[in-house]
Amino acid sequence: MSIQLTEGVNLHIIPTEKYKTVRIVVKFRSPLDKETITKRALLSSILETNSQKYPSQTLLRSELSNLFGASFGSSVTKKGSVHVLSVSMNVVNEKYLTMSDSLLINSIEFLKEIIFNPNASDGHFDKGTFKREKENLVDYYDSIADDKQTYANLELQKLFFEEDSQKIPSIGTKEDLAKITETSLFIYYKQMLQQDLVDIYVLGDIDEEQVIAQLKEFPFEPRRFEKQELFYIPSEVEKINTKIEYQDIKQAKFNLGYKTDIFYLKENYYAGQLFNGLFGGFPHSKLFVNVREKESLAYYASSSLDTFRGMMIVQTGIDSKKMDLVKEIVTLQLKEMQAGNFTEEDIHQTKQMLKNQLLQSEDNSSAIIERTYSNKLVSNKTKSIEEWIRNIEKVTKEEIIEIAKLVTLKATFFLSEEVK
Template identity: 65%
Template sequence: MSIQLNEGVHLHVLPTKKYKTIRIMLKFRAPLNKHTITKRAMLANLLETNSKKYPTQTALRSALSTMYGASFGTAVTKKGNTHVLTFSLNLVNEKYLSKGDNVLQEGIDFLKEVIFSPNVEQGQFHEKTFKREKENLEDYYDSLFDDKQTYASLSLQELFFEDDNQKTPSVGSKEDLKEITSSSLYEYYQEILNQDKVDIYVMGDVSTGEIQSAFEQFNFAPRQLEETNSFYKEPAAKKIKSKTEYQDVIQAKFNLGYTTSVFYHDPSYYAAQVFNGLFGGFPHSKLFMNVREKESLAYYASSSMDTFRGMMTVQTGIDGQKVEQVREIIALQLKEMQSGNFTQEAVSQTKEMLKNQLFQSEDNSGSVIERIYAMQLARGNGNELSIDEWVRRIEKVTKEDIIEVANQVKLNATFFLTAEAK
């Protein structure tokens, strides 16, 4: 059930007796902007560690432990043209406790404290905390460079997209971090609280009226968020963009980016999920079986789809000397898909694996909320799609549908990270 608490602020209560915990998520959404992405990542780090009432990490963790080991965390994500800052709290359902504690209200009060009363002194974030978290985020950026699989993935993204906002990772960049001060960050946080579109999700065995009353106390001001299309579509490239980078690596990385024209829950979405599973998403896929197993050309080879940006990525870890063979055999596997050279048995196996993934995700309330939120970004606050309907649409996918999707896939960019030949 969706309740408007104020203009631009919606509460979504999802009563269910399936879980023994209650999951609360607050999602702050803003248009994707290179100049604010790093600030939002920094805020996620900062607001997770302390507040005015809980001025140290120890005090904050102690507060969580008194709520029977509640778990709290923050995250930043990118969905097409949107950047999302999330606060997440998972609480034990007090109905399973014998002492009669009001854990739910304690948890909501905790979130209110962390969000509205951060550790601030004289119009800026607590300087010691700010410096520590800034250093931590800087170290995290350095670790992305050290993780060559992640580095290659981010480098392909930077090459693939023309738009600077899309080039920038959801966690921001070390370059932009340098410019942020404790006062400029606090000033931007006030903008988030007053201008971001806010969606609050509560899932568990709860009373809608009780939840509504509790969150009405948060006093979010009305805000008007400019309605933007959540989907980003990369313009067709006139020629394939390719980049080779040399570093001291033992295992080379060869990543390929394709445009797909497939977006979240559009009519071809379900066929695209089956296509991706057949092409490189599962252990029985063409990439895994032919590039890795049969030809032994890769240590790993897989594909994944970003359906908020119409992009498919192929990631491989290879012997750098064999890159041309790998390039050719990947192109051949796509051609096989485009010509319908795959069995009905493989299609059925892929559908079963997709359904199993879906059913397994139902065991985690956080995953369910993320799926509902993605659907709302894609479709507005309309009716949700039931699991049964999702399964029905997967089962309806035909071989012709898969071939049609495969023929929309066009290579846009390749990134090759390898060691210099000796």
């Protein structure tokens, strides 16, 4: 059930008796903009740290303990051309408790406090909180350089995309962070509250009327939102952008970025899932079997799709001296897919693995909300798990081949020790 609380603010209730918990997620959505990505990442960190009523982390964690060990957190992510800040909470369903018949009410009040009463005064965030969370974010940025695969992926994105907002990660950059003050961030926080599109999800076995009445009291103002294209469409490949970087590392990383025409829930989406599973998504895939197992050219080799940005990434961990050979073998595997050199048994196995993934996701309340949110962003409808499975089953070999023919290499990044 979905209802509009006010213009631009919608509540979605997903009733289910499957879980012993209730999950509440508040999602703030804004156009992706390099000037605000880092602000939103820092804001996410500050909001989950304290508030006016709970001005320290100790007091905030104490309140979560009082709420029978409720979990709480916030995060940021990209979805194509939008940036999403999520505040989420998981709380035990009070029907399984003998001592609290107001746990859900108190949990929603906790979220209301966090969102609308941050630890701020006189037009700026608390200086101690701001300084600490800014330092924590700097430490996180610095740690990315130590995670070589994450670092390689981010460098690949810089080569693959033209727009700055797509080049940088969803958690922003150290350079942009340096420009933010406790006052400028508070001004942006007020802007986010007033202008972002908001979707609130409540999943669990609940009294719907009670939840609706309580959430209607959240002081959101009506907001307008210019309709924009959700998907980011990569430019056509005119030349392959390549970069080689040398560091003191033991295992080289060779990542390849491909332009695709596979977009979430569009006509060829399900065929795209089959293509990716066969190419590099599963242990029986061509990349895993031929690059890693048969040729022993890689410590790992896999592919993944970003169906909001028309991108496929191939990740490999290899010997520094074998980059050219790995690229040749990866290219050959794509040509094999384009030529239809895979069997009906391969397709059947991939369909089974995709279906198993979907069914397993039904055990995760967070995954259900994320899938529902993505569905509504694209089509304003919710597809049942049965409909997903039917669409996967219908995919033919010819459709997979057509998908493979649309996949084009656009960028490569090689991180290696210097070979002497």
